[in-house]
Amino acid sequence: MNQPRELHSTVICLQAGKILLVRKEASEWSLPGGKIDQGETQLEAARREFHEETSLQLTNAQFLGHHILQTEEHWLYRMAAPPSLMPCPSHEIVECCWFTIQEITHISVKPTNLQLLRREGIFTAHS
Numbered sequence: 001m002n003q004p005r006e007l008h009s010t011v012i013c014l015q016a017g018k019i020l021l022v023r024k025e026a027s028e029w030s031l032p033g034g035k036i037d038q039g040e041t042q043l044e045a046a047r048r049e050f051h052e053e054t055s056l057q058l059t060n061a062q063f064l065g066h067h068i069l070q071t072e073e074h075w076l077y078r079m080a081a082p083p084s085l086m087p088c089p090s091h092e093i094v095e096c097c098w099f100t101i102q103e104i105t106h107i108s109v110k111p112t113n114l115q116l117l118r119r120e121g122i123f124t125a126h127s
Contacts (some may be wrong), residue, residue, distance in 0.1 A: 042075035
């Protein structure tokens with residue numbers, strides 16, 4: 001019997017050609033976002049999770065699409081951040097950092113997040 005997929009709202013936050021990634025206690029980096037709470041819309045979850053993890057407000061978010069992966073479903077949003085916007089880790093996050101696509105190839109990133117970045121054409125197998 002199939003396990004139900006986890007439902008996530010996920011944010012690709014871009015600033016000057018870099019992507020914002022967050023890290024919990026583990027060594028693996030991920031896009032900001034998380035599970036959708038009962039009674040919450042996907043956009044509400046994206047706003048809440050983004051703020052909880054980065055201390056930033058999700059503004060002018062563009063909905064990119066609904067992606068069904070093997071064990072997760074993601075409602076994906078994109079936000080362009082002005083250069084003055086500086087994330088600050090909060091909640092369960094220990095670090096927030098901006099990475100270029102090239103830098104992402106040298107760090108450990110959650111595989112499902114790499115799939116999302118590939119599907120959006122932001123990260124390619126040759127990056």
